[in-house]
């Protein structure tokens with residue numbers, strides 16, 4: 001099984017007043033217990049680690065635990081980009097993609113910088129995971145950028161607003177969505193609307209669910225993944241998204 005949307009780093013947790021640290025070991029342990037073989041992970045520490053130093057150390061630690069099973073995306077913030085405009089300070093070979101979150105950095109108000117990150121990602125053949133939201137940072141706002149980069153694999157994470165998914169995926173064959181906080185009913189509605197199943201990736205977004213409820217991380221991942229039976233959604237699509245060569249269908 002492949003979980004295409006996971007985080008490590010500091011994050012709010014239900015019942016705690018201070019942000020809680022989700023270490024590589026904790027996240028890797030939860031995923032392993034849930035039966036996840038491989039995963040795409042990015043660090044929420046991007047919110048404060050404007051130099052990236054702590055994220056690199058954390059990424060290395062994740063690699064020590066998980067090795068090739070971890071595919072680490074570097075979460076680029078606007079403040080980080082100011083310090084490293086061409087992303088040349090990223091350690092060689094550590095990262096396999098880029099994560100962008102419009103709630104953390106107002107990318108849509110900085111089109112020039114957003115274009116720059118996407119161009120750099122294209123140069124490096126880095127797939128990109130972009131957070132989408134219901135009322136702002138929605139799929140529609142990112143579509144013009146997706147259209148400009150047809151070579152880039154883009155995960156419009158959460159697929160919000162859900163009603164926009166079918167049209168966007170039909171138009172753009174390089175765009176994917178993940179199932180983080182998406183109900184299986186919604187995924188079924190996408191499929192009924194003609195969405196290509198090969199562009200939907202299973203994603204749990206752990207540890208985010210612990211922000212809203214007292215729930216075990218591995219129990220959550222197991223429960224969510226059991227709602228899907230498709231090998232494409234549970235595994236193959238994420239491999240294609242990463243640019244891996246078959247064997248997969």
Ligand SMILES: [Zn+2]
Nearest residue numbers: 005007205208
């Ligand atoms: Zn997320």
